Amino acid sequence: MTPPLHLSLAGQAVDVLREQVLTGEIPPGSRVNEVEVAQKLGISRGPLREAIRHLASEGLLTLVPHRGAFVPAADSDEVKALFELRTALECAAAELAASRRTDVDLVRLQEVCAESRRNYRAGQPFPYRLDLAFHQTLIDAARSPRIAEQVRLVQQRVVLLRSALEDDPSHQHASMDDHDELVKAIADGDAATASTVMRRHLSRVCAQMLTSLDH
Amino acid sequence: MTPPLHLSLAGQAVDVLREQVLTGEIPPGSRVNEVEVAQKLGISRGPLREAIRHLASEGLLTLVPHRGAFVPAADSDEVKALFELRTALECAAAELAASRRTDVDLVRLQEVCAESRRNYRAGQPFPYRLDLAFHQTLIDAARSPRIAEQVRLVQQRVVLLRSALEDDPSHQHASMDDHDELVKAIADGDAATASTVMRRHLSRVCAQMLTSLDH
DNA sequence: AAACTGCCAACTGTCGACAGTTGACAACAT
DNA sequence: ATGTTGTCAACTGTCGACAGTTGGCAGTTT
Structure with missing residues (x-):
């Protein structure tokens, strides 16, 4: 489960920095000082x-010539785009x-959904970790490497914008229902329905991010 | 019309190298020697x-640790993905x-189609330049900056794989028909048809690339 | 002849130092 | 007080040199 274990210093630096940016350890809007971080x-x-x-290039930093690299701040238009x-x-x-899904893909998807339900009933908040796991499992089932690659990058950027996202229980419930519905459509091999449900799901998530962005 | 005019040497090098890779001046499969190119x-x-x-990061080169950068060679699975x-x-x-298209978007699209027809009737081959221009104009009309960004990158990679693509006249004609049909659907605001036609169009182009890849 | 071993050249990965640019602050003029 | 100009520190952009790794070649062994 260890992420690829880069040998080069640059590769290690990518992993460390990505972690720090995604966790908000380096807060949005702040600048990344080359000499300072290099020493650290x-x-x-x-x-x-x-x-x-x-x-x-992954969209986790924005470069300004002669000024340096900044962590992009959340922005309404950016979220929509x-x-x-x-x-x-x-x-x-x-x-x-x-x-294209195989039977084991289906089992994996159902397992993630089941764990989400268990977690929810236990009173704990729906962890974003499980939401990510669901979407990851789904794109793996699609067996399209280039699409999977891009989805991963986009989801990363969404995580970056997620900093100011309160955990609304009703939204969590709706998400789990969406996931269940998606699995059902995929199980039936119903591509049209799967697409429609996914669109509705993401539309809801986007709307929730936008409202929680307005404070 | 001058492309952004990068000030940094790195930016200029990107432009020069991209050109050389896309035109095949640096042929697929070949290695990029750092000291040699730097001196040049x-x-x-x-x-x-x-x-x-x-x-x-744009997919125009593949990096191998301690070996250097290579121009990726065309591959059947890669084309499909x-x-x-x-x-x-x-x-x-x-x-x-x-x-979302405005009226001027529509005019631009029709203009590109008209120029393609003119060019075709003049006996000249349908230049890839016009095909690119059509798709560019279309994604601009979509007004979705992040999608546009990704489409540009993907099209670049397609150009890279296009080296061994013979110009089949019947295919050219079919493409122009597809384009016309697309413009019509977009003019009518018929999103479903536009999507369907685009899917058929790309499916045809992909098939043609695959056959011309088998020699 | 085939396989193994040790060496070597070429190249990438990394470093420390210099040069050019930017934004900010201070001094000055109005 | 306000706007302008000059200066400066901080930082990015760039360079040349060193270190570590890789693949191949020659020499050796069976």
Whole structure:
């Protein structure tokens, strides 16, 4: 389960920085000072620059010439644009999953849903971890490597914007229902329904992010 | 009309290298020697490495640890996977374009189609340039910046794989018909039809690339 | 001849230092 | 007080050099 174990310093720096950006340890809007971070990581500026450029290409940092790298702040228009991309990708993935899923894919999806229910009934909040796991399992079932790759990147960016997201119980419940419905459509091999449900699901999630963004 | 005019050497190197990779000046399968290319461009290895990493993130180069950067060779599975991604993105773009297009978007699309016809009647082959222009205009009409961004990257990768693509006249004609049909659906605001036509269009293009890949 | 071993050249990964640019602050003029 | 200009520190962009790794080749062994 250990993430690939990069040998190069640049690769390690990518992992560390990505973690720090996603967890908010480096807060949105803040600048990344090359010399400072390089010293903190115990490496030189060369590999660090490559790491920064890499994260920028993933959308986790924005580069400003002669100014440095910044963690992009959440923005209403950005959320909408990002969810349009996510919808395009995940709806396609849902369709493909409906026609390509194996039986073990199906079991995995049902297992994630079941664990979510268990967790919810135990009174604990629906952890984002399980939501991510569900979507991950679904795109794996779609068996389209390039689409999967892009979905992962987009979901990462969504996590980045998720900082200011309160956990609304009713929304959690709705999400779990959506997931169940999706699994059913995929089990039936009903691509059209899978796509429709996914679109509705993401539309709801997007709306919730937008409202919780307005405080 | 000058492309952004990068000030940094790394930015310039990206433009030059991208050009050389896409035109096949650096042929698929070949290695990119850092010191050699750096000298040829008159820059140091630092900026060049950043340029190489950038192109790798665009999928135009593949990185092998301690071995260097290679231009990826065309592969049947890769073509299929890439077109699944492209279909997901461009179908979504077609739907959005159908509901968001302005009148000037429509005029631009019709203009590109008309120029294609003119060119075709003049006996000249349907230039890929016009095909690209059509799809570019369409995604601009969709007004979804993040989707547009990804479509551009995917199309670039398609161009890279296009090296061994013979120009089949019947295919050219079919493509132009598809384009006309797409514009009509977008003009009518018919998102469903636009998506369907786009899917059929890309499916045909993909099939043609696959057959011309088998020699 | 085939397989193994040890060496070597070429190249990537990394570092520390220099040069050029930017934004901010202070001094000055109005 | 307000706007302008000059100066400066901090930081990014770039370079040349060193270290570690890789693949191949020659020499050796069976």
